Amino acid sequence: MDYNAFTVEINKICNIDLSSYKEKQMKRRIDSLIRRNGHNSYDTYLELLKKSKYHLEEFLNYITINVSEFFRNPVQWQVLEQEIIPELLKYKNRLKIWSSACSTGEEPYSVAMLLSKMNLKDKAKIIASDIDKNALKKAKEGMYTSKELTNIPENMIKIYFNISNDDMYVIKDEIKKMVEFKTLNLLEDPYPSECDLILCRNVMIYFTEEAKEKLYRKFYNALSDRGIFFVGSTEQIIMPHKYGFINHKNFFYQKIIDSDESLPKHGGFNFPGHSKIR
Ligand SMILES: C[S@@+](CC[C@H](N)C(=O)[O-])C[C@H]1O[C@@H](n2cnc3c(N)ncnc32)[C@H](O)[C@@H]1O
Incomplete structure (x- = not known):
């Protein structure tokens, strides 16, 4: 064979x-x-x-390569905090956020800690999914070694983690409760709908070009109007308008809708028919 x-x-x-x-x-x-x-x-x-x-x-x-980090690529998380989340909240009172390849939980818990720090804990629902059941088990436990906490500022560690008897750092329940974990195969399963922010980071790199094209369209459909698609630092989308996205900020793509005159038209393109990408 x-x-x-x-x-x-x-x-x-x-x-x-x-x-x-x-x-x-x-x-x-x-x-x-x-x-x-x-x-x-x-x-x-x-x-x-x-x-x-x-x-x-x-x-x-x-x-299924599970390498992850809290606040992976910290500068992008600053953009998320200072620009993206405040902007999304201009259109919606409550955000639906999906961490779509969440691995062992560092990514969705980073979102949850960030929202809590911004006093927005009750303003968002976070869904986190992965194909790997073992990774999800670890994610649900929310237990990490001190080495795994690099990137988290000391004061946040104090606020959001308990230290267990065997020196593990355990995410506090108030943060755990903000995240709903589930198994989801990005290639096969239906996606959640009306998401305001989707994180899809460090997984697209493993897929073929054909698979990526299919998934970009599925992600577009899973977003709410003006929703944001947040990608990994080596995963910029080539020709985002092909899928109905504009490059809002580096690594952040926005779903464009026909009637939205307030959004910049990317490079003078008029994206004919983009609203039909469903
Ligand atoms: C390198 S980790 C990325 C974790 C996190 N997003 C980050 O950026 O730190 C890649 C994750 O993608 C998951 N994955 C691979 N193929 C998948 C698929 N078809 N559907 C859902 N998740 C998948 C793996 O199980 C793994 O947990």
Whole structure:
């Protein structure tokens, strides 16, 4: 069996379409995991995955790269605090925010702490989702080592974390309560609707160009009018207007609507028909 046939079988077993992920990177990772497990063919490794829940979990854990950080790329979080959130609140009293590949929780908890710091705790609902159930389990526990707290200012650590007996930092309940976690596969599942802010950071880099195009359209549809799409620092969208977005600020894209005369027209384009991108 070759890599393509393997991806078809994996899709059947765990509903993850590996063909939507960049092949070179994904294949290299999978091949190295297979070798590490003492196998040298996709066939025998697949048999192992079918038989052993442990190895299937290991496989899923390995292919979903969970690296995350609180307030990852801090300058962008300053823009979020000082410009994006205040602007969104001009149009809405209450915001719906979706952290769409939330991994082990650092991203949605950063949003929750930020809102709390801005005295906006009751003004937002935060949904956080990921394909990886293990990562979500850790996210729900909200327990981190001191090393994992880099980027969080000391005073915020004091306010928003308790220290457990074994020196773990545990997110306080008031912050945990602000976030609703759920499993969601960005490639397959329906998205939430009417989101005012969507964070989709450091996951698009793993997808093929075709998959990205499909997902940008799904994200556009999941946003409310004038909603903001916040991406990772290496994930700028090429030709955002193609999907109905304007580049509002670096790394922040805004959904444009036909009737919105107040928004700048990007580079003089008139985006014919953008409102039909549904
Ligand atoms: C590198 S982490 C990014 C975490 C966080 N957004 C950040 O920027 O720090 C990528 C996450 O994307 C998730 N992921 C990968 N494929 C996915 C898919 N098809 N649907 C939903 N999440 C996915 C992985 O499980 C992983 O937790």
